[in-house]
Amino acid sequence: MTATTMRAAGTAAQGEKQPRVQNTGKRLGAVAVRLGAIATFALILIYFALFAPGFLSSFNLINVVEQSAILGVLAFGMAVVIIGGGSNVTEGGIDLSIAANMGLCAAVFATVLQAGYPDAVALLAAIACGVAVGALNAIAVVGLGILPLLASLAVMNIAAGAELTLTQNTVVGAASPLLAFLVSGSFLGISALAWCLILFSAIMLVFIHKTTFGLRLYAVGGHPEAARAAGINVPLHVGFTYLFSGFCAAIASVLAVSRLSASTPGSGEMLLSVLAAALLGTVFSRRLVPTIGGTLLSVLFIGFLANGFQLLNVSSYWVNGVQGALILLVVAVTSFARGPEASR
Amino acid sequence: MSNKQSRSHGILKTAAIALAAACSLQFVLSAAQAQELSLKGKRIGVSIVGTDHYWDLMAFRGIQDEIKALGGEAIALDAGRKDQQQIAQLQTLIAQKPDAIVEVLGNLEVLNPWLAKIREADIPLFTVDTATPHAINNTTSNNYNIGAEIALQMVADMGGKGNVLVFNGFYSVPVCKIRYDQMKYVLGSFPDVKIVEPELRDVIPNTVQAAYSNITDMLTKSPEKGSLNAVWACWDVPQIGATQAAEAAGRQELKTYGIDGSPEVIKMVMDAKSPAAAVAAQQPYEIGKTSVQNVAKYLAGQKVPPFTFVPAVLINKENAAVTGKPFLEAAEKAGVK
Numbered sequence: 001m002t003a004t005t006m007r008a009a010g011t012a013a014q015g016e017k018q019p020r021v022q023n024t025g026k027r028l029g030a031v032a033v034r035l036g037a038i039a040t041f042a043l044i045l046i047y048f049a050l051f052a053p054g055f056l057s058s059f060n061l062i063n064v065v066e067q068s069a070i071l072g073v074l075a076f077g078m079a080v081v082i083i084g085g086g087s088n089v090t091e092g093g094i095d096l097s098i099a100a101n102m103g104l105c106a107a108v109f110a111t112v113l114q115a116g117y118p119d120a121v122a123l124l125a126a127i128a129c130g131v132a133v134g135a136l137n138a139i140a141v142v143g144l145g146i147l148p149l150l151a152s153l154a155v156m157n158i159a160a161g162a163e164l165t166l167t168q169n170t171v172v173g174a175a176s177p178l179l180a181f182l183v184s185g186s187f188l189g190i191s192a193l194a195w196c197l198i199l200f201s202a203i204m205l206v207f208i209h210k211t212t213f214g215l216r217l218y219a220v221g222g223h224p225e226a227a228r229a230a231g232i233n234v235p236l237h238v239g240f241t242y243l244f245s246g247f248c249a250a251i252a253s254v255l256a257v258s259r260l261s262a263s264t265p266g267s268g269e270m271l272l273s274v275l276a277a278a279l280l281g282t283v284f285s286r287r288l289v290p291t292i293g294g295t296l297l298s299v300l301f302i303g304f305l306a307n308g309f310q311l312l313n314v315s316s317y318w319v320n321g322v323q324g325a326l327i328l329l330v331v332a333v334t335s336f337a338r339g340p341e342a343s344r
Numbered sequence: 345m346s347n348k349q350s351r352s353h354g355i356l357k358t359a360a361i362a363l364a365a366a367c368s369l370q371f372v373l374s375a376a377q378a379q380e381l382s383l384k385g386k387r388i389g390v391s392i393v394g395t396d397h398y399w400d401l402m403a404f405r406g407i408q409d410e411i412k413a414l415g416g417e418a419i420a421l422d423a424g425r426k427d428q429q430q431i432a433q434l435q436t437l438i439a440q441k442p443d444a445i446v447e448v449l450g451n452l453e454v455l456n457p458w459l460a461k462i463r464e465a466d467i468p469l470f471t472v473d474t475a476t477p478h479a480i481n482n483t484t485s486n487n488y489n490i491g492a493e494i495a496l497q498m499v500a501d502m503g504g505k506g507n508v509l510v511f512n513g514f515y516s517v518p519v520c521k522i523r524y525d526q527m528k529y530v531l532g533s534f535p536d537v538k539i540v541e542p543e544l545r546d547v548i549p550n551t552v553q554a555a556y557s558n559i560t561d562m563l564t565k566s567p568e569k570g571s572l573n574a575v576w577a578c579w580d581v582p583q584i585g586a587t588q589a590a591e592a593a594g595r596q597e598l599k600t601y602g603i604d605g606s607p608e609v610i611k612m613v614m615d616a617k618s619p620a621a622a623v624a625a626q627q628p629y630e631i632g633k634t635s636v637q638n639v640a641k642y643l644a645g646q647k648v649p650p651f652t653f654v655p656a657v658l659i660n661k662e663n664a665a666v667t668g669k670p671f672l673e674a675a676e677k678a679g680v681k
Contacts, residue, residue, distance in 0.1 A: 054440065063439055070428065168545055261453055262451070262454055264454060269425075316421050320424070
C-alpha cells in the first residue's frame with residue numbers, strides 16, 4: 001500500500017466517522033427535544049392541577065375533551081397529510097385549507113338542513129363537499145405538482161370564498177335530531193361530543209398504526225423514493241391523504257354546527273390551532289413524525305391550556321401567544337434535531 | 345319688622361329646614377344605597393364575543409372597572425370574535441360557578457342554548473346589548489329610539505326622497521335587527537325613499553375596507569351625481585369606509601349614517617365637509633358600568649327591571665360641535681382615539 005492510498009483510506013475512515021458522530025449528536029438532540037417538550041407539557045399540567053381551582057374535577061376534564069372534539073378531528077386530518085407528505089415544514093405535506101373547508105362544509109350542512117332535508121342528506125352533502133375540496137388539493141399537489149403549502153393556500157381561499165357566497169357571511173341556523181343528539185346526548189356521564197373524539201381517535205389509532213395502509217403511508221412520507229422502489233403507489237397514497245383531510249373537515253363541521261346551533265363565519269381562524277396540534281404532536285414520537293396518540297395529546301394540551309388559564313383567571317389574551325410560542329419552539333427545535341436536510 | 349313679615353320669614357325658615365332635612369335624608373338614603381352596592385367577595389364572569397371595536401372595548405372595560413370598584417373579582421373572557429371560543433369559555437365559566445355572569449354581544453342563535461344552560465346551572469345571567477329571555481336584565485341603549493331617530497334624520501336630510509344604500513350583514517345580532525326594523529318602519533311613511541336592492545353586506549373583519557369597496561362599486565355603477573343619496577348601517581364602522589369612499593369619489597352628496605359613536609366617526613360628523621351626516625352616539629362604558637350595578641342590586645336582593653336603557657345622543661351636522669365634545673373627551677380619557 002502506498003503512502004497516498006493509506007492517506008486516502010485514512011481520510012475515508014475519518015469521513016465515515018464524522019457522520020456517525022453527527023448522527024449520535026442529532027439523536028441525542030432529538031431525545032433532549034422530545035423529553036424537554038414532554039416535560040414542559042407535564043409541568044404546565046401539574047401547575048394547573050395544583051393551582052387552578054376545579055381543574056381536576058371530572059366535570060371539567062370532560063368539558064375539555066368535549067371542547068377539543070372539533071380541533072381533534074381536524075388535527076387528525078392534518079396529521080395524516082403530514083404523515084403521507086413528509087414532515088418537512090416547507091416542502092412536505094400540509095393542508096392549509098382544512099379549517100376553511102370545515103367552514104364551507106358547515107355552511108353546506110346547515111343550508112341543506114334549513115332547506116328541509118333530513119340529517120342523512122345533509123351529512124352526505126357535507127362529506128361530498130369536504131372530499132371534493134380535498135380532491136382539489138390532491139389534483140393540485142399530485143396531478144400538477146404544486147407545493148402543498150401553496151396549493152392548499154389557494155384552495156383555502158377557494159373554500160372561504162365559496163362559504164361566503166353560500167352564506168353571504170351570515171349565521172345559518174340549524175336544528176335536527178342528529179344535532180340535538182350531539183349537543184345533549186350522553187353515555188356513562190360522558191357527553192356525545194366527547195364520545196365522538198374518543199371513538200374517532202380509536203378508529204384513527206387502528207387505521208394509522210395497525211394497518212398495512214398506515215405503515216405504507218409512513219413509508220411514503222418518510223422516503224418516497226424508497227417507497228416507490230418497494231412498489232408502493234406513492235401518488236395514490238399522497239392524494240388519498242388530502243381526500244381524507246377533506247373528509248375530516250366534513251366530520252368536524254357537523255360537530256361545529258351542533259355546538260354552535262348554526263354555521264357561522266370565521267372557521268378559518270382555527271387553522272393556527274390545527275397546525276399547532278399536528279406539529280406539537282410530533283414531539284411524542286421518537287422519529288419526530290406525527291402519530292395519532294401524539295396528536296390527541298397535543299389537542300388535549302391546547303384545550304387544557306385555554307381552560308387552565310381561564311380557571312387561574314389569567315387573561316385569555318395569553319393563550320394565543322403561548323400557543324404561537326410553542327409552535328415556534330417545536331418547529332425550531334425539531335428542525336434542529338432533524339438536521340439541515342430536514343429544514344431545507 | 346311687621347308681624348306678617350316675621351311670619352313669612354318663619355315659614356321660609358321652616359321650609360328651608362324642611363328642605364335641608366329632606367336633602368340630608370335624600371343624601372343619607374343615596375349614601376345607604378351606594379353603600380349597599382357592593383360585590384365584595386363575589387366573582388363575576390364577563391364574556392364578550394370580541395373587543396376589536398371601540399364600543400365593545402369600552403363596554404368590556406366599563407364592566408371590569410365597575411366590578412373592581414365595587415370590590416368584586418372579574419373573570420374576564422374575550423373570545424376574539426371566535427364563536428367556538430366564546431362557547432368553550434362559557435362552558436368552562438359555568439363549571440367555575442361564579443356569582444353572576446355578564447354576557448356582552450354575540451350571535452343570539454349561537455348563544456341562546458348556552459345562555460339557557462347558565463340559567464339551568466342557577467347562575468344569574470345579565471346581558472349587555474343582547475336581548476334574550478334567559479337574562480335577568482339587559483342593559484343597552486334604547487335601540488328602538490336610536491333606530492327611529494337616525495332614520496328620521498336621514499329622511500330629513502334627503503328631503504323625503506331618494507335612494508338609500510343599506511348595509512344589512514348582521515340582522516342576526518339583536519340590536520341590529522331592532523335598528524334595521526325601526527329604519528324600515530320610518531321609511532314606510534316615506535314612499536319616495538327607496539332602498540337599493542340587493543342590500544349590501546357589512547362584514548367582520550376588514551369592515552372598513554369592505555365597506556369602502558362596496559360603496560365605491562355602487563358609485564361606479566350609478567355615476568350620475570345625486571342618484572344615490574344616503575348610506576345606512578346599523579353600526580358605525582362600515583360608515584367609516586362608506587364616508588371615505590364617497591369622499592374619494594368626489595360624491596359629497598352621498599351622506600352616511602351609523603350608530604355607536606366611535607371617536608373617528610364623531611370627528612367625521614364634526615367636519616363640515618365630510619359626507620358623514622349623523623351618528624347616534626352610545627355610552628358603552630356607562631352601559632357596562634350600569635349592567636354591573638344591576639348585578640350588585642340583584643345580588644343584594646333588590647328588584648331589577650328586565651332592561652335598563654342608558655341614554656344615547658344623536659350627533660348631526662348642526663349640533664356636532666357641542667354634542668360630540670363630551671364623547672371625544674371620554675374616549676381620550678380612556679386612551680382611545
